[in-house]
Amino acid sequence: MNGYYRPQRNWGVRTKHVIWHGLDVLTLENEQLRVSFAVGRGADVVEFLHKTSDTDFVWLSANGLRHPALRAVTPPDARMAFYDSYPGGWQEVFPVGGAPSAGPGLPFGSHGFHGEVWHRPWDWRVVEDAPSAVQLELSIRTETLPYRLIRNVRLETGSSSLLFEEVAINESDVDLPLMWGHHITFGRPFLGPGSVIEMPRSVEIVTGDISRTHPQRRLAANRVMPWHDAVDAGGRAVDMSRLPVVGTPGEMSYLRGFREGHYLVRDSRGLGLEIAWDAAVMPYVWCWQEFGAMRDYPWFGRHYNIGLEPFTSIPREGLAAAIENGTASRLAGGARKAFVLRATVGCL
Known part of the structure; x- marks a missing residue:
């Protein structure tokens, strides 16, 4: 149910197909939310507006x-x-994550940085279109590895x-590795110093080598520590749950220990976005921070x-590293892997 003659509605739950900065964009809207997907480029979520x-x-x-x-001419560096x-x-992020690396039967760097679906157009169709509910199906086939990814929203x-x-x-009969994630970012004007990140008490932070992430960082390198009791290189406490002042060094680390996939990011008003997901499929969260x-x-x-990016695997060094450390997911020939995520706005 696509195209020019699909019934239109400007009330209840509704969807529109528009051109935004030259890209095909699908918008879902109800009384509370307006969410837009840039299907012409990665099916990125480019708007998640809480209307009230x-x-x-x-x-x-x-x-x-x-x-x-x-855009400017794309450089050869991935x-x-x-x-x-x-x-x-x-x-x-699909079918691999992080830096370019070698893969099964592939030369180094052939799958690019963060895979390939983020920069390509997706197919789409309206599955359900009623004042009570709208459901969209977005899908894409990858080229470097023979996968199909289908997203229903x-x-x-x-x-x-x-x-x-x-x-x-x-879509092949060959057993294949897989790195899969949702690269969810938050920033201004919603986010700022004093904003709060709420994580389950079971969550741990895993940090790597400084040279592999940020030249400056807040956390001690090559450590595993509780989210709520993190420390810097000098052993001083770092409160990862509350965002710091502008100019604080950034960070790239990994979170694990999710018994249930869940976190909440909220501002000083108590308005927040809760992300809940199937942690059995994506047991890690990549934690990227950049404060200027x-x-x-x-x-x-x-x-x-x-x-704060739910992921099947770590680290950001890419597929070869994830295979080596045993976190790369695998999908047998002809097999399917399902995943569910829910994003909810709330006032606390």
Whole structure:
């Protein structure tokens, strides 16, 4: 149910197909929310607006959302290709995550930084279209590894919650590795110093080598520590639950120990976005923080944002490292892997 003659409605739960900065965008809307997906580029969530408070939980980078044809010439370096076109927002990372690396039967770097679905157009169709509920199906086939990814998103009347129901399908008869994640970011104007991140008490922080992440950072390197009792290199306490002042060094670490996938990010008003997901499929959260301390490429001190990204695997060094440490997921030939995530706005 697509195209010019699909019934239109400007009340109840509804969907629109619009052109935004030269890109095809689908918008879902009800009394509480307006959520927009850039299906012309990665099916990124580029708007998650809580209408009654006029708060958009999507952070957009300084470069923002643009059609790829309007970008500068893409450099051959895969990391730069991602950074130069990074709009902020919320991407799906699939079928690999992090830095380019070798893979099964693939030369080094052939799958690019954070996989391939973030920069390509997705297919879409309207599965259900009623005043009480709208459901969209968004899908894409990958090229470097033979996967199909299908994402169903559903919004119901009166709800402040958006449901994602997804399935990854191995379309070959070969057993394949998989890194899969949701690159969810938060930033201004919603986020700022004093904003709070709530995590389950069971969560631990895993930090790596400083040289592999940020040249400056807050946390002690190569450590495992409780989320609520983190320390820096000098043993001083670091409160990871409360965001610091502008100019504080950034961080790249990993969270684990989720008995149930759940976290909440809220501002000084108590308004927050809760992310709940199937932690059996994605047992890790990549924790990226940038508070304006990085004065050179690619951020140049312009950003104050965090990423809290449910993931199947670690680390950000890519597929080869995840296979080596045993966290890479695997999907047998012809097999399917389902995943569910829900994003809910709430006032505390």
